[in-house]
Amino acid sequence: MKKPLILVTNDDGVAAPGIRALVEAAKAIGDVVVVAPDSPQSGQGHAITISDPLRLHQVDLFEGVDIAYECSGTPVDCVKLAKHVVLKGREVDLCVSGINHGSNASINIIYSGTMSAAMEASLEGIDSIGFSLLDYSWDADFQAAREYARQIMEYVLEHGLPQGCQLLNVNFPNLPLPEIRGIRLCRQADARWRENFVEATDPRGQKYYWLTGEFINEDQAEDTDIWALQNGYVSIVPSGHDLTHYAALPHLKALETSAITEKS
Amino acid sequence: MKKPLILVTNDDGVAAPGIRALVEAAKAIGDVVVVAPDSPQSGQGHAITISDPLRLHQVDLFEGVDIAYECSGTPVDCVKLAKHVVLKGREVDLCVSGINHGSNASINIIYSGTMSAAMEASLEGIDSIGFSLLDYSWDADFQAAREYARQIMEYVLEHGLPQGCQLLNVNFPNLPLPEIRGIRLCRQADARWRENFVEATDPRGQKYYWLTGEFINEDQAEDTDIWALQNGYVSIVPSGHDLTHYAALPHLKALETSAITEKS
Numbered sequence: 260m261k262k263p264l265i266l267v268t269n270d271d272g273v274a275a276p277g278i279r280a281l282v283e284a285a286k287a288i289g290d291v292v293v294v295a296p297d298s299p300q301s302g303q304g305h306a307i308t309i310s311d312p313l314r315l316h317q318v319d320l321f322e323g324v325d326i327a328y329e330c331s332g333t334p335v336d337c338v339k340l341a342k343h344v345v346l347k348g349r350e351v352d353l354c355v356s357g358i359n360h361g362s363n364a365s366i367n368i369i370y371s372g373t374m375s376a377a378m379e380a381s382l383e384g385i386d387s388i389g390f391s392l393l394d395y396s397w398d399a400d401f402q403a404a405r406e407y408a409r410q411i412m413e414y415v416l417e418h419g420l421p422q423g424c425q426l427l428n429v430n431f432p433n434l435p436l437p438e439i440r441g442i443r444l445c446r447q448a449d450a451r452w453r454e455n456f457v458e459a460t461d462p463r464g465q466k467y468y469w470l471t472g473e474f475i476n477e478d479q480a481e482d483t484d485i486w487a488l489q490n491g492y493v494s495i496v497p498s499g500h501d502l503t504h505y506a507a508l509p510h511l512k513a514l515e516t517s518a519i520t521e522k523s
Numbered sequence: 524m525k526k527p528l529i530l531v532t533n534d535d536g537v538a539a540p541g542i543r544a545l546v547e548a549a550k551a552i553g554d555v556v557v558v559a560p561d562s563p564q565s566g567q568g569h570a571i572t573i574s575d576p577l578r579l580h581q582v583d584l585f586e587g588v589d590i591a592y593e594c595s596g597t598p599v600d601c602v603k604l605a606k607h608v609v610l611k612g613r614e615v616d617l618c619v620s621g622i623n624h625g626s627n628a629s630i631n632i633i634y635s636g637t638m639s640a641a642m643e644a645s646l647e648g649i650d651s652i653g654f655s656l657l658d659y660s661w662d663a664d665f666q667a668a669r670e671y672a673r674q675i676m677e678y679v680l681e682h683g684l685p686q687g688c689q690l691l692n693v694n695f696p697n698l699p700l701p702e703i704r705g706i707r708l709c710r711q712a713d714a715r716w717r718e719n720f721v722e723a724t725d726p727r728g729q730k731y732y733w734l735t736g737e738f739i740n741e742d743q744a745e746d747t748d749i750w751a752l753q754n755g756y757v758s759i760v761p762s763g764h765d766l767t768h769y770a771a772l773p774h775l776k777a778l779e780t781s782a783i784t785e786k787s
Contacts, residue, residue, distance in 0.1 A: 304569030304599070305633050312731035313720075335568070336734070339718050344732055366646060369569050382630060382715055451646055454603050456577075467576035468608055470600070 263289040263352035263416050266380065268337045270300040270359065270372025273318055273329040277358035280401035281390060282321045284409040285355060288416065292351075293321055294341035296372075297329035301361075303372040305379070307339070308332045315340060334376035342383060353416055354380030357390035358404050360397065364430045364484040364494060365450040365476065374428055374498075381425035381499065386415055389426075393488060394433040403436035407493050411442075420497075428496040432488045443492040448483035450476035527553040527616035527680050530644065532601045534564040534623065534636030537582055537593040541622035544665035545654060546585045548673040549619060552680065556615075557585055558605035560636075561593035565625075567636040569643070571603070572596045579604060598640035606647060617680055618644030621654035622668050624661065628694045628748040628758060629712040629740065638692055638762075645689035645763065650679055653690075657752060658697040667700035671757050675706075684761075692760040696752045707756040712747035714740035 265285045269278040273295040285291045297316070314331040321327050328345060330337045338354065359373040368374045368389075377389035388411060392404045411429060420427070428447070432439060453475050456468040476485050484494035529549045533542040537559040549555045561580070578595040585591050592609060594601045602618065623637040632638045632653075641653035652675060656668045675693060684691070692711070696703060717739050720732040740749045748758035 299574070302571045302573045304567075304571065304639065306568045306570040306597075307566045307634055307734065309566045309734055310563070312723075312725070312733050314729070314731055333570075339734065340720065340732060343718050344720050344722070369642070369646070370571055375568065378633070382633070454607050456604065456608050458608070459576075461576070465578070467578055468604060469576050470571065470573055470603065 264350065265289040265291050265412070266338070266341050266351045266354045266385070267291055267293045268295045268334055268341070268354070268356050268376045270296065270303060270334045270356070270376065272296050272299045273320060275360060276397060276399070277360050277392065277401060279321065280405045281355055281358045281408060282324060284405045285412065286323055287409055288413055289352065291321070291324045292341065292346065293324055293327035294330055294337045294345055296334060296337060297331055300334055300372045302370055303333045303375065304370050305335055305375040306333045307335050313340060315344065334372040335379045338376050338379040338383070351380070351385050353412060354385045354387040355390065355408070355412060356387070358401055358408065358431075359389070359391035360399055361391065361395040362393045362430055362488070363389060363391040363428060364488060365448040368428050368447065368496070368498065377426055378498075385425065386420045387426050388412065388415060388429055390429045390431070392431045392433065399433070400435070403434065403439055404431040406436060407431060407439070407442070411495070424497045424499045426498040428484070428498055430484060430488055430494045432491055432493070434491060438491060439493060440491040441493070443487035443494055445484040445487050445494045445496050446482055447496050448476050448485035449478040450474060450485060528614065529553040529555050529676070530602070530605050530615045530618040530649070531555055531557045532559045532598055532605070532618070532620050532640045534560065534567060534598045534620070534640065536560050536563045537584060539624060540661060540663065541624050541656065541665060543585065544669045545619055545622045545672060546588060548669045549676065550587055551673055552677055553616065555585070555588045556605065556610065557588055557591035558594055558601045558609055560598060560601060561595055564597055564636045566634055567597045567639065568634050569599055569639040570597045571599050577604060579608065598636040599643045602640050602643040602647070615644070615649050617676060618649045618651040619654065619672070619676060620651070622665055622672065623653070623655035624663055625655065625659040626657045626694055626752070627653060627655040627692060628752060629714040632692050632711065632760070632762065641690055642762070649689065650684045651690050652676065652679060652693055654693045654695070656695045656697060663697070664699070667698065667703055668695040670700060671695060671703070671706070675759070688761045688763045690762040692748070692762055694748060694752055694758045696755055696757070698755060702755060703757060704755040705757070707751035707758055709748040709751050709758045709760050710746055711760050712740050712749035713742040714738060714749060
């Protein structure tokens with residue numbers, strides 16, 4: 260049987276440990292192509308580069324992966340270049356993005372370069388999954404995330420995603436594998452950032468502002484991704500061009516059972 | 524009666540003719556505050572600046588507007604800085620973004636800095652409208668757009684937007700006022716970009732790629748924004764964190780009639 264072609268990207272940059280974990284998971288089930296940013300692109304949202312040229316350089320960072328490039332652009336640029344330049348329109352079976360160092364639950368889907376890369380692929384008609392781990396540190400432990408990522412990719416490759424919902428937002432709690440209670444299909448919590456700006460003066464005497472903020476969730480319902488993560492579950496929010504796609508939730512319900520039982 | 528406070532931003536930069544047209548329309552109905560990028564930011568999507576400091580400089584470009592700043596960041600940064608630094612949390616009644624030089628209909632809402640600025644305001648609980656004119660040229664004629672923008676702002680200030688749908692995507696056909704047939708409430712057309720990359724070599728002998736593309740709409744239904752614009756209507760797509768918010772369409776249906784009858 261022909262192996263599926265899996266495109267891997269991220270927003271933390273091609274050198275991040277998170278993308279290596281995702282490549283490892285993807286290699287177990289398909290042929291892998293990597294096109295990822297040459298520098299960190301967190302918070303880039305769905306930015307594209309229209310007024311500047313883009314660069315691609317081959318990299319030799321992933322064992323057993325012949326086609327791997329770093330790109331000077333945003334995560335969304337990477338997906339476009341992968342499809343139209345690197346793969347010259349060859350059909351991609353699945354696009355996966357991440358594993359992000361840090362949460363993309365709730366409204367972070369809107370700011371996230373990781374999720375925007377996945378959304379771009381879904382706009383191109385490719386089933387896509389963004390993966391994020393609730394640990395911002397560079398030396399985060401991706402072992403449990405990698406296991407779950409593989410299972411979720413296998414499910415999507417086997418069953419496909421419903422029409423109009425070619426995008427999943429997957430977040431992993433920062434727990435070792437035995438402590439993860441399974442997968443929950445969720446809606447995105449109605450949370451938000453309470454922004455703040457640090458105001459300071461630069462060495463030239465000019466005032467500047469630096470964004471900071473605190474994530475606020477007042478949505479206490481038990482069907483949200485935030486609840487699932489706080490309670491030890493992997494959260495999956497089906498999305499699409501209309502972000503949370505409520506109608507698709509029941510169609511994907513089987514994911515919860517399939518992955519929990521296959522885990523041990 | 525206290526005049527409403529209207530925050531105006533855009534993604535073409537503070538010097539663009541489109542934002543001047545929008546400020547003129549807003550001044551007729553409220554107190555106006557402007558915080559807009561100091562350079563063009565098209566295609567920035569929902570990008571935010573997290574790894575660099577941001578700058579704000581007062582500008583004197585808008586007659587009768589006392590509070591106007593240019594900002595070194597993205598459109599989303601502008602909204603955050605406006606709310607938390609310039610206005611120090613003072614309540615904003617309406618945020619408007621644009622008038623963009625060029626269409627943001629259909630899936631362009633996802634790439635658009637204009638729409639992302641409006642979405643950011645809606646995430647902060649502020650009723651928001653993004654306006655775009657189907658003319659990319661710098662010397663576009665904004666007269667008809669300005670008239671319609673004023674009417675739509677007045678409607679939203681009077682009636683508010685439905686819960687969960689604090690964002691409108693408004694596009695104007697490139698027609699003189701007498702030829703515009705009115706307003707249509709729409710869903711976003713299921714269209715997409717067919718990307719292409721121009722490949723070339725720079726003066727240093729290095730290869731580069733430059734994004735280009737063609738907008739493809741195979742969605743022929745008559746309830747889409749693309750259909751409305753092609754048929755001489757102003758299109759309004761109600762949106763939110765879940766982009767097209769179908770349930771809200773009937774609640775806003777009155778906009779069509781109110782604006783058509785008030786126009787002449």
